[in-house]
Amino acid sequence: MAPGGKEDKTMQKGGSECFKLSFVFLLLNISSFVVPVTGFYMKSCHISYNNAICTKSNLDAVPQDIPSTVESFDLSENKISIIQASNFKNFPVLTQLDLKSNFIKQIHRGAFADLISLKKFNLNDNMLVVLGDDLFQGLSNLTELRLKSNGIKSVSSTSFKSLTSLTFLDISRNKLYHLTKVHTILQQLPNLRELSLESNNLTTFYSWELTNSSLKLTSLDLSQNPIAVFRITADVFPNLTWLNIGLPSSKKTQMKWDIRNKTFLSRVSTLDVSGLKINNDTRKMLRENFNPSLTSLRMNKMNNTLLTALVNVSCTIPTVSTLQLKHNNLHYINAQFFQLCINITEIYLARNNMKNISEDAFRSLRGLQILSLTQNKLPCVPAAIRNLPTLQKLDLSKNKIKTLECNDFTNLTKLRQLSLHQNSISALKECVFKDLIRLEVLELQNNSISKLEGAFKIYLPNLKQLRLNLNELTAIRHGEFAGLQSLQNLSLNDNHINVLENGSFLGLRNLTDIQLNANKIDEKGLRKGFFHDLINLKTLDLRDNTIKYFESVALPDPPFSKLSHLQKLVFLGNNRRLKSLLPSNFLQGLTNLLVFNARNVQLLSLHKDTFTYTPQLQTLDISANDLMDLSPELFYPIQGLLSLYISTTSLQSLDFLIEANLTKLEFLQARKNQYSVVGEKVIKSLPALVYLDLQGNSFTCDCDNAWFKSWAVINKQTQVYDAYNFVCNYPSNLKGMKLLDLNVRSCTVDIDFIYFICTTCMILLFMLVSFTYHFLWWQLAYAYYLFLALLFDTKLKNKQAPNQYDAFVSYNTHDEPWVIRELLPKLEGEQDWRLCLHHRDFEPGKPIIDNITDAIYGSRKTICVISRRYLESEWCSREIQVASFRLFDEQKDVLIMVFLEDIPIAQLSPYYRMRKLLKRRTYLSWPRAEAHPELFWEKLRQALKTGEDLGEDRFLLNVVAGP
The missing domain is CATH 3.40.50.10140 (Toll/interleukin-1 receptor homology (TIR) domain)
Incomplete structure (x- = not known):
């Protein structure tokens, strides 16, 4: 109010309101020392590398405590039914949003208007029956949208109008029924390239119902629709290169094709006609309309079709190089089956219940490079593959092969990848791989191999990956892998290996990754120094063996002393039943070690010199041990530590961190221990901490935890995982209460008594001012x-x-x-x-x-x-x-x-x-x-x-x- 009464509406009661606001702000400032009102903890989610993960959290609404800096937000598999207009108001850098597998029925208008950076959006498996006006308002940068399995029946003419950058749309398994509804969608999406309309119960496909102008689509999936008539009378797909028009396997009627001009689909390179009933007219249509550019033809589940004739007609298209013939019950293949397929380079014959193949079945396939015979019933390696000197990839996995003979892979000198996993092979022979001089990947896992019999001593000079896991091996003999001088990855896990001879890995100088977990290796094998030949090894997995030490005395010959390039050592799960120790020089030689995992090995203590030899260590996991106490000196040599896991270690306190000087530590997991108080000095000694996991501890609900409770809520740097569910165990009258519900108003906020006196005086002063003002x-x-x-x-x-x-x-x-x-x-x-x-x-x-x-x-x-x-x-x-x-x-x-x-x-x-x-x-x-x-x-x-x-x-x- 100006002098003499001059005022406006906003100032009629300005004096009193101004005083009240000032008083409120002052109280908030005072109370920030006592009761925080905001913070970085979440009830049902956690943050990992700027990704908010809330999946399977039983949520019925979008949580509102997610930091605005997240780039990915996963809310899949919850119980959310409504998306409110305010749910996603403050996520300026969010690029991925996953809402699949919820119960979403309604989305308020403008709910996504502020997601200006969103690129990928998943709404699969929800209940969006109707897509309303301008549903995706604001998503102008969205490139990928998934709406699969929603039961969508109706689409507004403006539902998609904001999606000007969309290139991929999956609206399959809905109830669109008619192509005119698809037209409503397409006319709003000027830059759409890939469209999936699978299982929408479309019964006809008339191009004039779709649009009157050319589309930019390069990929169109119309599979699993009972289309009786497929008619194209205009060049509506000038850029289409991928087309799937396969019918449901239960469809009995034959599709009628009507393509008025041979050029309309002439650019299609991949065509899927799985499940179609193909007659002479259809074969003629395929040859005439897809001839110029077709390279890949998929004909899976071709019931009631003369497949031999169809395959040979398809092979007359000179550009076709790939045939996929899965699920066709081809029990036997003879020479006539691929007689005209001289240009084919890839054939996929999975899941055909195949038991036999004629020796000359592949004779015509002069340029075949990839052959997949997986998931059949072949009792042995087919002799027919010996006629494929150009073969580069052969998949014989998941058959019933019991033995491998010396001539099984004769002439396959160009083979680079061989898959034999999940068969019944019990033994190898020295000569079995003699011709595979270019082989790079060999998969033999999930068999019953008990002996290698020198199969890898001489041959396979270019092999880089060898998988022998999940077999019956009991011993690795001297020079067993001597011929594999190029090997980089060796999987021997889940065998019964208890004997490792000196020189077991002789010649493997290029090996970088070896898995020896889940065997029966003990400390005696380590003592022999059989890792000394692996001078370039970077990852060594020894988990779940029987390695045990009962004293911390230094070893005369440390097992890893030659592994200066090793970056990851996994030792967890050894000696689970007996209490043990680690020799003080157990890690000697590992000067570049980054990750050491010794979880669940029943350690009673760790010698203070344990990590003297690993100055580069960044991740340390010593959880599930009986350490009870840790010395700060243990961490002095590893000041660059970034992640520390010390859960279930019976620790009484975290005070060792105060002097450990882990100033770079970002991740601390300390679940299920016996400390009840987290002190201020502990937290302040970890200035770089961004993630703290203290689940399962029994907290004391008194003033000793007042600072931690306030910090967990107020701090903006460190995510205190699951802080909302921290439960009090002491005192007995507060047992079961949540720590964040603790009233800390009566607790001393600062140890300095002057701060307490100042705060008290301020409160009394303003109480006096308030009393005076009102009375x-x-x-x-x-x-x-x-x-x-x-x-x-x-x-x-x-x-x-x-x-x-x-x-x-x-x-x-x-x-x-x-x-x-x-x-x-x-x-x-x-x-x-x-x-x-x-x-x-x-x-x-x-x-x-x-x-x-x-x-x-x-x-x-x-x-x-x-x-x-x-x-x-x-x-x-x-x-x-x-x-x-x-x-x-x-x-x-x-x-x-x-x-x-x-x-x-x-x-x-x-x-x-x-x-x-x-x-x-x-x-x-x-x-x-x-x-x-x-x-x-x-x-x-x-x-x-x-x-x-x-x-x-x-x-x-x-x-x-x-x-």
């Missing part, structure tokens, strides 16, 4: 203005200056028209009174309250123009206060009240000062003077003219009754 405001205001009045009166007496104005006019800005049009012309224009008006006579730059005081005491009288707006105004209230104080102080007739409205007494009751004045003084009423305005102005003139005796004023104004 003693009138008395304080009276005293203040009385003091001002005394000062002003003294000043006037000293100066003995006459009054500058006849009257000061106090009014509200809404009543200004009456003052200007009625009051001013009468009193100044006709009666020559000198009036003081705020907008005209106040001194610029002077404080408002001083202007008001000077105007009232510098005028003989004060005219208060009263209305309902006047009563509600804070500044008007102050003006009448100063006038009434002058009245009480000087005992002079200085106040004239003019009512512009009839205001009942009931409405005056909240305005204490006004009601009090009306009980003691009379007033003028403008509404009652409308019939005789001359009388009103005459009375007002007489009131201004009279002296300052109170009795005289009562006589003059007594003609008007009180309200």
Whole structure:
């Protein structure tokens, strides 16, 4: 409110509201030392590398405690049914959102409007039956959208209009039924390249129903739709290269093809007609319409079709190089089956229940490079493959092969990958791989091999990956792999190996990764130094063996002393039943080790010199041991540690971290231990910590944990995983209560007593201010203005200056028209009174309250123009206060009240000062003077003219009754 009543709507109660807001903010600042109100912990999710993971969390709504910096948000497999408009308001850098497998039925308009960076969006397996207007508003940068299995029946003409950058759309397994609904979608997506319409119960495909213009689609999936007629009369797919039009296997009717021009589908390179019933006309159609560019043809589950004829007709298309013939029950293949397939380079024959193949079945396949015979019933390696000298990849996995003979792979000198896993092979022969001089990958896992018999001593000079896991091997003999000088990855896990001879890995100088886990290797094997030949090894997995040590005395010949390039050593699960130790120099030689995993080996302690030899260590896992206590000295050599796992170690305290000086530690997992208090010094000793996992500990709910509780909520750097579910175990009366529900108001926030005293004084001071404001405001205001009045009166007496104005006019800005049009012309224009008006006579730059005081005491009288707006105004209230104080102080007739409205007494009751004045003084009423305005102005003139005796004023104004 400006002087004299000048105000706007936002300032009517500015004084009191401003004070209240200031008071609230101050209390919040004070309480931040005691009770935090925000923070970085989440109830149902966790953050990993800027990815928010909330999957399978039983959520029924989108959580609102996710940091705005996440780039990926996984909410799959929950129970969310509605997406609110406010759910994703603050994720400016989110690029991937996964909402699949929920119960989403409704999405509010604008729910995704703020996801300006989103690229990939998954809404598969929900219940979005209807896609409403502008459903994806704001997703202008989205490139991939998945809406599979939603039961979608209806699509608005504006549902997809915001998706101007979309290139991939999967709307398969819905209920679109008709191609016109697909047209509604396509006309909104100018840049769509890949479209999947699988299983939408489309019964016809007419190109004119789809669109009247060319589309940019390069991939179209129409599979599993019971299309009876496929008719294209215009070149609507000028860029299409991938087409799947396979029918459901239960479909009995034959599809009718009608392609009016041979060029309409001439660019298709991959065609899937699986499940179609192919007759002579259809074969002719395939040859005529897909001839120019077709390279890959998929004909799976071709029931009731003469497959031999179809294959040979397909092979007459000169560009076709790949045939996929899965699930066709081809029990036997003879020479006629691929007779015309001289240009084929890839054949996939999986899951055909094949038991036999004619020796000359592949004779015509002169350039075959890839042959897949997986998941059949072949009892041995087919002799037919010996006629494939160009073969580069052969898959014989998941058959019933029991033995491998020396001539099984004759002539396969160009073979690079051989898969024989999940057969019944029991032994190898030395000569079995003699011709495979270019082989790089050999998969023999999941067999029953018990002996290698020198199969890898001489041959396979280019082999890089060898998988022998899940077999029956018991021993690795000297030089067993001597011929594999190029080997990089060796999998021997899940065997029964208990004998490792010296020189077992002789010749494997290029090996970088070896898996020896889940065997029966003991510490005696390690003592022989059989790893000394693996000088370039980077990963060694020894988990779940029987290696055990019972003292920490240094070993004379450390097992890894030659492995200076090793980066990862996995030792977990050894000696689970007996308590053990590690020799102090167990890790000697591992100068570049980055990861050491010794989880669950029943360690009682770790020697302080254990990690002296691993200065580069970044990840250490010693969980599930009986360590009970850890020395800070243990960590002095590994100051670059980034991740530490110490769960289930019976630790009594984390205080060792205070002196460990792990300033770079980012990840700490310390679940299920026996400490109940996490101190401030512990947390502050880990300045780089971004993830803290303390699940399963029994916390003490008292002031010892007050700082940790507040920090877990307030800090913005470290994610305290599952903090919402931390449970108190002590004291007994709070057992079962959640730690974050602990009331810490009574706890000392800071150990420095001065802080406590300052905080207490601030609280008491503002409590006093609040009490004074609510209960003693009138008395304080009276005293203040009385003091001002005394000062002003003294000043006037000293100066003995006459009054500058006849009257000061106090009014509200809404009543200004009456003052200007009625009051001013009468009193100044006709009666020559000198009036003081705020907008005209106040001194610029002077404080408002001083202007008001000077105007009232510098005028003989004060005219208060009263209305309902006047009563509600804070500044008007102050003006009448100063006038009434002058009245009480000087005992002079200085106040004239003019009512512009009839205001009942009931409405005056909240305005204490006004009601009090009306009980003691009379007033003028403008509404009652409308019939005789001359009388009103005459009375007002007489009131201004009279002296300052109170009795005289009562006589003059007594003609008007009180309200």
